[in-house]
Amino acid sequence: MFIILAVFIMLSSFATVMTKSIVRAATYLLFVLLGTAGLYFLMGFTFLGSVQVMVYAGGIIVLYVFSILLTEGAKDETFKRKMKDASWGLVLSLIGFIAFVSVVLTYQFRSLVLTAPIEGGEELTTIESIGRHMLSTDAGGYLLPFEAVSVLLLACIVGALVIARKR
């Protein structure tokens, strides 16, 4: 299952940056996000996976497709790039990728091996524990970032309305 998801994510993320049509790029990005949600489910983080599906796949991608259709439209080929620029970007990102992967492979992680969460067993994060952490002010409580994010979202709604309204 992990191999299927990993290959799916990698191919879709390549396709996101390589495809010519920008609507197709948004669709491949949707596949990447759904595959990532599948990885979260595989790790036992079910609430995080469902938030990923709802917010990213349900909200952000729809917003992107709307804005693509409002601005350039599907017919516009937005991948006209100079070959020199593309090769520089390719070289830079390959260097970064190789550096990252070599560091990861040489560092000896003393980590667990992921196995599937036991059916009916002790869950890692229940909804109840998430709620208690989210609204507590003790150590390990996240009330302050929670309120900060809610203020940020309110400011974001107002800002988006002010910026995008017709004059």
Added chain:
Amino acid sequence: MIHIEYLLIVSAVMMFAGVFGFLTRKSTLAILLSIELMLNATDLNFAVFNRMLYPDGNEGYFFALFSIAISAAESAIAIAIMINLYRMLKNIQVDELEQMKW
């Protein structure tokens, strides 16, 4: 039997595909799509480190949750700016947006 390296390599592929798209795309909306790829890779890394290295804590879990919320806010504002720019200049290609004044 999934080791942590495999998950990190998956997220590295996602991250550097995003870097490649960010460096080479011309349309601002495509650049935003690449930014979403990179943010998604970092979210995956937070969750992976939490799950595989520190399974008793949940800091990475909550950081990934808040990061998802913040990236939603960021893309909403950026898309509003793009729509406004397109309405004013009829163009959102980065190499032709040279007059960014009102």
